[in-house]
Amino acid sequence: MIEINNLSIYYNYPKQNKVLCEEVNLCIQKSEFITIMGPSGCGKTTLLSAIAGSLSTAFCLTGDIQIDGKSIVDLPIEKRSVGMMFQEALLFPHMNVEENLLFGMQAHLSKKEKLEQVNQWLSIANLEGMNQAHISTLSGGQASRIALLRTLLSKPKVILLDEPFAKLDEHLKVKFRRWVFDTIKSQNIPAIQVTHNSQDAIEGEVIHFEQYQKS
Amino acid sequence: MKKTIFLFPWLIGVIFLFPIVAGLIGTLIFSLGYLPGISDTLSNQGWALLFEHSSLWQSTFLTLFIGFGATLLAVIGAVLACVYLDSIRLFRRSLFLFLSVPHFAIGVGLIFLFSPTGWFIRAIDFFLFEISEPLGFSLVKDPYGLSLIFALIIKETPFLIMMSMVILQQINSYRQLQLAQTLGYAKESAFFNIILPQLLPKLRLPIFAVLVYSLSNIELSIIIGPNIPQPLILLFHYWFLDAQTEYQYAANAGAIYILGITLLCMAMWVGLERLVIRFCLWRSIRGKRDSLVIYIKPFIAGYFYTFLVLLILSIFALLLWAVSKQWFFPDFLPQSYNTKNLIKYSVRLFPSLLNTLLIGGVATLIGLVLVIGALEHESFKPKYQHTQRYFDSPLWFWVAYLPLIIPSISFMFGVYVLFLYLDLNHTWIGIFWVHLLFIIPYLFLSLSSNYLSFNHRYVVQALLLSHSYWKALFKIKLPMLAKTIVFAFAIGFSVSVAQYITTLYIGGGRIGTITTEVLSSLSGSNRNVLSIYTLYQWILPLVVFFIAFLIPSYQKVR
Incomplete structure (x- = not known):
């Protein structure tokens, strides 16, 4: 479960003090999916960055973010157990598919266990036998599916989706979107999606960020 | 441990500022007739000798003609x-x-x-x-x-x-x-x-x-x-090698004089650059759509x-x-x-080749660690993560660039005397240090823009997945930048291989490299020997560049 309490984010760089998010309160239970919608620049991606811990020092925030009852605001990005998907798949180009998937897996697992999980997930995503495929040979849809698998295999406690369907073509988007929502739900992980495309908001509660902040 | 990277800019600052500032001050003091152990009083003897020299003005115009002319033509060509x-x-x-x-x-x-x-x-x-x-x-x-x-x-x-x-x-x-x-x-x-x-x-x-x-x-x-x-630099170089102390003073005065000439040329360049930019803007406002350049x-x-x-x-x-x-x-x-001579001189050169490899390899590796550490520290600053303003270099970048914009002769003699005090002359540490002064600026030049424009989202993704800053750095960011890094290494190594005056002053002839051997082979006038030495001087950096050339590029910029 992820809980956001009275979260406000300010932008301080270079010498401004602009409010990006004010008094945000959210509570997302396990397997719950919410979509945050709003126009560009309303602060929805900044909110995700605040949860992930990737906000730069140009920003400062007040309030609290808790995952499973523990505050994460003072934790560095790598200690937050948050998974994130961006518009680009961001697969590491010097690694093949298998190496990309193994990268995020927990260290205590044996190599055999890791490979078993990798193969199992590849078959779920209809990508069997692509373990050794080079990243540059993947289609956009394949790369996006592998990006989600990589995130899931790292066992995050919450998944953040920053317009992950924006760069896919319409036909692919419809199929992939459904697959992503179903797969995340099946893992019992809370997820937050931000988008400015209303067609992406087909799952769970939808929050219109601008109105939400003003209210 | 991640927090310790803030030390790198400071380390670079100390490595650079200390010898260069001390070197510049030393050169200025020596030009005024003060040489520890030889003369304790100030005099204008050196400056007088410099300005009384019969070919000073001819050499000055020649140096300006060569320096500014070559730079201008190289820029136009580029x-x-x-x-x-x-x-x-x-x-x-x-x-x-x-x-x-x-x-x-x-x-x-x-x-x-x-x-x-x-x-x-x-x-x-x-x-x-x-x-x-x-x-x-x-x-x-x-x-x-x-x-x-x-x-x-x-x-x-x-x-x-x-x-x-x-x-x-x-x-x-x-x-x-x-x-x-x-x-x-x-x-x-x-x-x-x-x-x-x-x-x-x-x-x-x-x-x-x-x-x-x-x-x-x-x-x-x-x-x-x-x-x-002669160009000014040769005139002053031979004065430095002269045993008479008044020529030593004059050489130091000349080193300051050449610094003044350099600053003048830089000012001229900035003026010319502004003129060109104004002309370009004037041209674009006029909306002129063709160009005479098409004829060339x-x-x-x-x-x-x-x-x-x-x-x-x-x-x-x-x-x-x-x-x-x-x-x-x-x-x-x-x-x-x-191939008798080739084999004979290759064997004779072997110790110098090893020295060159050792100095170039070790100094460039140390330089790379320092520069990557400093750039990693810099990359956490907001401007690199949220804007594309990676050209607004912070002050310490300019400190690192000092050896590029100050002629080495203007501070090398001062560095030589400083290293005498520190007991570093003719030592490996002294040689590594002085080579680093010239390697690090080129490492910055070749690495900084690619490093700082690296797509920060890859780092975020790697951090979220790996739960470790070091794993994200060493398994994702640095491998993705491998080509740039190896290329920078090749440039740093070739800069080290080509160092002459630094190795000559600080090595004092006891630590020889391929370049000091090549220059000394000139006096023999034997083309056979000269070509063998020159080939070796070329082959070493060429091999490193070739390796860099073969490495695939995974660079992802914003």
């Missing part, structure tokens, strides 16, 4: 190359050949090609008409320094092209040009109206580096520069491929001289060959 990058694809792929070749080797190559008994004259005899004796004039070592300018252009234009290509990629020049062309501008006109005003300010530092080198290089001036009058397009490829041909011919000339047993004038090829 800009034209950027306009017509598509026409010089092979040349672009051969850039690493030019970057790896030491200045000195270019000088030796041109001597072998264009001296009165060089290959050019021999080719005329062989293919055109008979020439029974060497020409009475030389195409190299001319009194106006034209051959020196030519050598500098061959070496520096590719460096400026490489730096320009990095900048063009960052400002997304391709898209901007496309857009301007859709508005009816010719490609050339679009480049000069839109791209050049963005390119020149960002290229200023590399241009300063070229300017400083052109004004104050010793190795190339010795081999191919004019003798009467047919000559561009020929201009750059001439460099390539000369470089390849130089390699062949060096190879032939290295294995020739007898090669009399005017024969086009040697009468007989043997």
Whole structure:
């Protein structure tokens, strides 16, 4: 479960003090999916960055973010157990598919266990036998599916989706979107999606960020 | 541990500021007649000797002509190359050949090609008409320094092209040009109206580096520069080697004088740059869509491929001289060959080769660690994560660039005396330290823009997945930047290999490198030995560049 309490984010760089998010309160239970919608620049991606811990020092925030009852605001990005998907798949180009998937897996697992999980997930995503495929040979849809698998295999406690369907073509988007929502739900992980495309908001509660902040 | 990276900029600051500031102050004090243990009183003897020297003004004008002329022509060449990058694809792929070749080797190559008994004259005899004796004039070592300018252009234009290509990629020049062309501008006109005003300010530092080198290089001036009058740097260099103390004072005064000349040239360049930018902006406001530059397009490829041909011919000339047993004038090829000398001098050179590898390898590795640490610290700053303003270098960047914009002779003698006090002269630590002064600025130049423009989202993704900063750094970011890093290593290594005055002063002849051997082989006038030594001086950086060339690029920029 992820809980956001009275979260406000300010932008301080270079010498401004602009409010990006004010008094945000959210509570997302396990397997719950919410979509945050709003126009560009309303602060929805900044909110995700605040949860992930990737906000730069140009920003400062007040309030609290808790995952499973523990505050994460003072934790560095790598200690937050948050998974994130961006518009680009961001697969590491010097690694093949298998190496990309193994990268995020927990260290205590044996190599055999890791490979078993990798193969199992590849078959779920209809990508069997692509373990050794080079990243540059993947289609956009394949790369996006592998990006989600990589995130899931790292066992995050919450998944953040920053317009992950924006760069896919319409036909692919419809199929992939459904697959992503179903797969995340099946893992019992809370997820937050931000988008400015209303067609992406087909799952769970939808929050219109601008109105939400003003209210 | 991640927090400790804030130390790197400070470390670089200490490594640089301490010897350079002490060196500059030392040189200034010595120029005023104070030399510890020799003279404790101040005097203007050195300055008087400098300004009374009969050829000072001639040497000054010659130095200005060579330094500013070579830089200006190299910049013009680099800009034209950027306009017509598509026409010089092979040349672009051969850039690493030019970057790896030491200045000195270019000088030796041109001597072998264009001296009165060089290959050019021999080719005329062989293919055109008979020439029974060497020409009475030389195409190299001319009194106006034209051959020196030519050598500098061959070496520096590719460096400026490489730096320009990095900048063009960052400002997304391709898209901007496309857009301007859709508005009816010719490609050339679009480049000069839109791209050049963005390119020149960002290229200023590399241009300063070229300017400083052109004004104050010793190795190339010795081999191919004019003798009467001499460029200032040679005049002062020989004064430094003079045993009489008054010439030591004069040499230090000269080192300060050449710093003044350099600053004047930099100011001139900035003025010229502003004029050019204003002209470009004036042109774009007028909406002029064509450009006269289009008329020189047919000559561009020929201009750059001439460099390539000369470089390849130089390699062949060096190879032939290295294995020739007898090669009399005017024969086009040697009468007989043997590898006896090649083997003999290779064995003799072995300790110097090992020293060169050790100094270049270790100093460049230390430099890389420091520079990557400092850039990693810098990359956490908001401006690199949220804007594209990675050209606004912080103050400590400029500290690291000091050795590029101050002629080495202006602080090296001071550094020498400082190292005497610290007991570092003739030691490996002293040599590593002084080489680092010149390696680190080039590492910054070649690494910083690519490192700081690395797509930060990959780092975020790696951090979220790996739960470890170090794993994200060493398994994702650095491997993705591997080509840039190895390329920077190659540049740093080649800078170290080419160091002459630094190794000579601090090594004091006890620690010799291939470059100090090459320069000392000049006095023997044996072309066989000179070519073997020059080839070795070239091969070492060439191999490192070749490795960098083979590494695939995974660089992802914003």
